[in-house]
Amino acid sequence: MQIRSAPDLKDCDVTDRDVYLGRRRFLAAASSLLLPVPAMAAPAGDAPTPFEAVSTYNNFYEFGTGKDDPARTAPDRLITRPWSVAVGGECARPGRIGLEDLLKPHRPEERIYRLRCVEGWSMVVPWTGVPLAAVLPRFEPTSRARFVEFTTLADPRQMPGLRAGVLDWPYVEGLRLDEAMHPLTLLATGLYGRDLPAQNGAPLRLVVPWKYGFKSIKSIVSIRFVETMPTSSWMKANPREYGFYSNVNPQVDHPRWSQATERRIGEFRRRDTLMFNGYADQVAGLYAGMDLKADF
Numbered sequence: 034m035q036i037r038s039a040p041d042l043k044d045c046d047v048t049d050r051d052v053y054l055g056r057r058r059f060l061a062a063a064s065s066l067l068l069p070v071p072a073m074a075a076p077a078g079d080a081p082t083p084f085e086a087v088s089t090y091n092n093f094y095e096f097g098t099g100k101d102d103p104a105r106t107a108p109d110r111l112i113t114r115p116w117s118v119a120v121g122g123e124c125a126r127p128g129r130i131g132l133e134d135l136l137k138p139h140r141p142e143e144r145i146y147r148l149r150c151v152e153g154w155s156m157v158v159p160w161t162g163v164p165l166a167a168v169l170p171r172f173e174p175t176s177r178a179r180f181v182e183f184t185t186l187a188d189p190r191q192m193p194g195l196r197a198g199v200l201d202w203p204y205v206e207g208l209r210l211d212e213a214m215h216p217l218t219l220l221a222t223g224l225y226g227r228d229l230p231a232q233n234g235a236p237l238r239l240v241v242p243w244k245y246g247f248k249s250i251k252s253i254v255s256i257r258f259v260e261t262m263p264t265s266s267w268m269k270a271n272p273r274e275y276g277f278y279s280n281v282n283p284q285v286d287h288p289r290w291s292q293a294t295e296r297r298i299g300e301f302r303r304r305d306t307l308m309f310n311g312y313a314d315q316v317a318g319l320y321a322g323m324d325l326k327a328d329f
């Protein structure tokens with residue numbers, strides 16, 4: 034799938050030197066790898082955030098709550114091979130599937146997406162992965178399946194952050210089935226043309242670019258088709274602050290801060306946050322008739 038260049042991506046945006054150099058490095062690396070160049074070239078004006086920043090400024094609370102904790106601890110601790118995912122719930126073909134078998138039938142795709150954290154910062158990340166919409170039908174969800182629930186590994190021997198009670202582990206997230214089947218929803222296995230760094234959720238994580246970053250759950254070990262709306266870890270921790278949908282929406286503030294603007298990592302001035310993170314033309318239809326202030 035081609036990423037359409039959205040009207041919000043302005044060529045006049047100033048690209049700072051690090052970002053520019055990061056992009057040059059990316060293009061150089063990509064030309065020697067599998068990445069299809071046309072998809073990369075599409076979002077002119079939104080330069081990819083340098084690999085160095087994408088892989089050292091992280092939220093992965095299982096490895097600590099400091100932005101640099103995951104990069105410092107996850108690579109040495111997280112065991113990503115062998116890896117398997119338990120698929121279950123409302124489907125005709127449940128079972129545990131090895132990562133290789135999960136990915137084998139699919140051609141990896143390159144997607145450059147904006148990532149907007151609920152905390153008010155953002156990045157542009159060149160992911161590699163497979164559309165979740167290609168993977169899910171293989172398990173033959175039943176007509177009762179209306180949501181998909183995802184769970185992250187929770188192993189205290191590998192994840193020092195589990196000792197802290199920040200969240201009720203394991204980390205759980207969920208999507209409505211139609212959101213999960215949307216062509217933008219990606220099961221990512223890599224970024225910048227390499228395997229996913231541990232700190233970014235190796236070996237398999239979700240990327241839902243029109244939702245706040247916390248919906249993009251990392252290091253997935255379980256996928257379940259369910260009839261009722263899953264309770265995500267963040268909803269459980271603070272239902273007043275975190276809803277199930279968590280679509281990026283500059284008009285719905287977090288109870289403790291505005292969501293109208295964001296700081297793009299590598300930039301100095303804040304920029305306006307876009308409705309559905311700039312993907313409104315592609316995803317707004319999923320929420321037709323919903324009150325986005327009530328169902329946030």
Ligand SMILES: Nc1nc2c(c(=O)[nH]1)N[C@H]1C(S)=C(S)[C@@H](COP(=O)(O)O)O[C@H]1N2
Pocket residue numbers: 087090091092093094095148149150151185204232233234245246247248249250251252
């Ligand atoms: N399992 C798990 N997944 C997670 C998180 C986490 O703490 N644990 N943090 C989320 C948040 S808040 C964000 S913004 C993104 C960050 O992804 P990145 O570190 O690859 O940029 O991962 C999301 N996925």
Ligand SMILES: [Mo]
Pocket residue numbers: 092149150151152245246247
């Ligand atoms: Mo986030």
